[in-house]
Amino acid sequence: MAGRAEMLTVALHFPWRRYHATPWGKYVNEGAVELPPSPWRLLRALYSTWKLRIPDLPEEQVHDLLSLLAQPPSYTLPPYRPAHSRHYYPDSKHRAGKPSTDKVIDAFVALGGDATIYAHWSLTLTPQQQSLLERLLQSLPYLGRADSICEARLAPDWTPSLDGPPRLAVPTDLSDEELNGHEEIDLLVPELPLDIVALTARPADIRAAKLLYPPATRLISYTLPGPGHDLLPASKPTGNRKRSISHRTGGNGGATNVTAVRIAVAGTAQPSIRATVALTDAFRAAAVKELSGIRQAKATSLLAGKNHDDTPLTYHQHAHFLPWDQDGDRRIDEILLWVPGGLDDDELQALDKLAGRSVGTPKNVPGPKDLQVRIAAYGTAETILPAQLRGPYRQWRSVTPFVPYRHRKRHQEMDDYLTAEITRELTQRGIPAPICVSRDATDDWPLFTRHRWSRSNRTEARPGYGLTLEFAEPVSGPLALGHLSHFGLGVFRQQPHP
Numbered sequence: 001m002a003g004r005a006e007m008l009t010v011a012l013h014f015p016w017r018r019y020h021a022t023p024w025g026k027y028v029n030e031g032a033v034e035l036p037p038s039p040w041r042l043l044r045a046l047y048s049t050w051k052l053r054i055p056d057l058p059e060e061q062v063h064d065l066l067s068l069l070a071q072p073p074s075y076t077l078p079p080y081r082p083a084h085s086r087h088y089y090p091d092s093k094h095r096a097g098k099p100s101t102d103k104v105i106d107a108f109v110a111l112g113g114d115a116t117i118y119a120h121w122s123l124t125l126t127p128q129q130q131s132l133l134e135r136l137l138q139s140l141p142y143l144g145r146a147d148s149i150c151e152a153r154l155a156p157d158w159t160p161s162l163d164g165p166p167r168l169a170v171p172t173d174l175s176d177e178e179l180n181g182h183e184e185i186d187l188l189v190p191e192l193p194l195d196i197v198a199l200t201a202r203p204a205d206i207r208a209a210k211l212l213y214p215p216a217t218r219l220i221s222y223t224l225p226g227p228g229h230d231l232l233p234a235s236k237p238t239g240n241r242k243r244s245i246s247h248r249t250g251g252n253g254g255a256t257n258v259t260a261v262r263i264a265v266a267g268t269a270q271p272s273i274r275a276t277v278a279l280t281d282a283f284r285a286a287a288v289k290e291l292s293g294i295r296q297a298k299a300t301s302l303l304a305g306k307n308h309d310d311t312p313l314t315y316h317q318h319a320h321f322l323p324w325d326q327d328g329d330r331r332i333d334e335i336l337l338w339v340p341g342g343l344d345d346d347e348l349q350a351l352d353k354l355a356g357r358s359v360g361t362p363k364n365v366p367g368p369k370d371l372q373v374r375i376a377a378y379g380t381a382e383t384i385l386p387a388q389l390r391g392p393y394r395q396w397r398s399v400t401p402f403v404p405y406r407h408r409k410r411h412q413e414m415d416d417y418l419t420a421e422i423t424r425e426l427t428q429r430g431i432p433a434p435i436c437v438s439r440d441a442t443d444d445w446p447l448f449t450r451h452r453w454s455r456s457n458r459t460e461a462r463p464g465y466g467l468t469l470e471f472a473e474p475v476s477g478p479l480a481l482g483h484l485s486h487f488g489l490g491v492f493r494q495q496p497h498p
Helices: 039-053 059-068 092-096 127-138 203-208 237-248 273-295 345-353 414-428
Strands: 007-013 074-076 080-090 101-111 116-122 151-154 168-172 182-190 217-225 260-266 320-324 334-338 371-379 393-398 436-440 466-475 491-494
Touching: 039 059, 039 127, 039 182, 059 127, 127 151, 260 345, 273 320, 273 334, 273 345, 345 371, 414 436, 414 466
Parallel strands: none
Antiparallel strands: 007 116, 007 151, 074 116, 074 168, 080 101, 168 217, 182 217, 260 334, 260 371, 320 334, 393 466, 393 491, 436 466
């Protein structure tokens, strides 16, 4: 006789306390939000996470896991409130010099309570499948639209809350059932057995095939608590945002668990990797300005890299602004903010306030201008930073030139000089000396900006070198060494295989 299946619970936490997701078949300006997330959306998010972030997972095991999760789950919802904001964007008439805008509605639900949606399946996973699902959930960056930053995990210790009535969303076949104050919605679910090819179909291809819904899917009805059923009371958005930051850091005023933030960069053209220092200098200045507006008084800040008396911090626990070229086109796609000492709540709030405003160098300073930035992910460096910068690896190669702090002594060989400088920098960070340091003269290292526009000029720039480091044993990164290493110079990544 088969044993009774256990309950599998997945916690989907939204630290910004907002959940954005446009239902399938709805236009964004209809203002609809898919709550709870449809099973189809959950499966596609897990599949995408596997392909983009941890492709080393075995294909057969991932497919088997997704097939198990294809059965419709039930949900436990936090208190919520439908909300939206309105935005006006220039339309095509602007190109002809005629001021004209289109209105776009950003619909979402504001989440109360612990801002967590719990999905429940009645099934039992093997330890291997649980480990696989845990890795997928930990790597999930968002759910729904990209605004919905999400922290997902298994929740084996979940128990129903005794605080108020249960807020359950469950599948039902009785469309004419007495709803008793609940709403009924249709969610997209896959047909069983799961068709992986249909799951990965692009919306553009589905539209081109003149299909209203993806193949191998169906709509099923869910009931969920409607208006008047323990809803989150209305409040100002600014209050919600501040509260969300306190929640994700335990509300203790210190965000020591947030040591890395990925910040997407967008503009008319992506900035060149050679302009790393100009970009990171401008970004840091904008972030510090926002932080000053929040704190209203001087205080030690790892984001600014200064003590309360404006003296620079030492020991490299403060912010490193690192460039990241996702596709290898020598242009910066993201700024990786790495802060080994962790960020405070108000520092995260300052970074969040940069979203939606332009960042760049001043008019009279060469460098990237009018860039839009947005937080793409945050968390610990071990989970947020790209694997190519984390290691551990035995061989590391320059991404940006290494600029030594000290000058070369008379009659000192260049290789000896660079080895000594690299060894000194690594020792300060508790990393063993490399067994080999070799120069790479094949790249455009002299063309990189090697001075801060806010503090020095081009004539003060020091020479930079591309290097390959080889260690006796694998060492962990990130490795950012030398002069202006906190502004993106001296960054190393995994040595690609030839």
